[in-house]
Amino acid sequence: MATAEIGCVGTVTRTATGIALAEIPDPEMTTRLAQTHVIMELIGECDGTSAALAELLAQLDITADRPFACRVRKIHPATVDASQLDLERMMGKSIHGKVSLQSPEMEFRALFTDNRCFLGRVLYTIDRGSYAYRNPQRRAFFHPGVMMPLMARTMVNLTHVRPGELLCDPFCGTGGMLLETELMGVRSIGSDYDPEMLAGCRKNLPDGAYVRADATQMPYPDSCFDAVATDLPYGQSTTIGADSLDYLYVESLKEIRRILKKGGKAVVVTHRDIRHLAEDLFEISGYYEQRVHKSLTRRILVLS
DSSP: OHHHHHTTTSEEEEEETTEEEEEOSOGGGGGGOSSOOEEEEEEEEEESSHHHHHHHHHHHOOBOSSOEEEEEEEOTTOOOSSOHHHHHHHHHHHSBSOBOSSSOSEEEEEEEETTEEEEEEEEEEOOTHHHHHTOGGGSSSOOTTOOOHHHHHHHHHHTTOOTTOEEEETTOTTSHHHHHHHHHTOEEEEEESOHHHHHHHHHHOTTOOEEEOOTTSOSSOTTOEEEEEEEOOOSSSOOOSSSSHHHHHHHHHHHHHHHEEEEEEEEEEESSOOHHHHTTTSOEEEEEEEEEETTEEEEEEEEO
């Protein structure tokens, strides 16, 4: 899922354990990613040995125009024949410039994985602490069982929606998806059948756009949304207008297909595998499972 999320900002060309290589036209856009920790500009690649890294650094003859630090990370099953500290010291001696371990303005990083070494310059480090700070329990309105912000951001990213485009969440609940779109500069509209959830959503996002609506009969024109991201009701402590969850799932998928623009993506989350319900309406471009706790596993569908 982390690799698929990168698709919202670029094209993944290759993967190895713990990393993905991608062509990204605007690297600054990577700061919207939730499943990625660090974004680097790839400088070079070699075999996963200390000698190969030393040879690569000699060939590159790197000069740093600002104080820098070097970091090494070994990702299992890396078997590099030197300690992390020795490798970092070797890198620091091989790069021309001033080393500053306390207050570096640049960071060069070597990642050892799958018997290869990837050398890069760090561009951005994702502030994952901001997701923890946005814990749903800190919101004006809280309801148990809501999706955490990091996962909500991932769901929005998997739609490939761009800033300024319009996203719909037809089961908006307490507004987790909509809060993420607001931070990303994406326009959004939320709807829900449960008036209590809708009132709570308004408390969490006073300036948001909402409507009380049955997801099986949405009050929107055809092909009006660039993307859809939603967490379908699981039946536990939820209010639905349909006679059954099966009917709700089928009819809401039909409506999502109707309101989605051609070429747009929908990401739907539920507690069970509904690919057999979706495959007649969409192309299934991604399917992922996330174990939440003993009695709940999320199934995430990316539909095109």
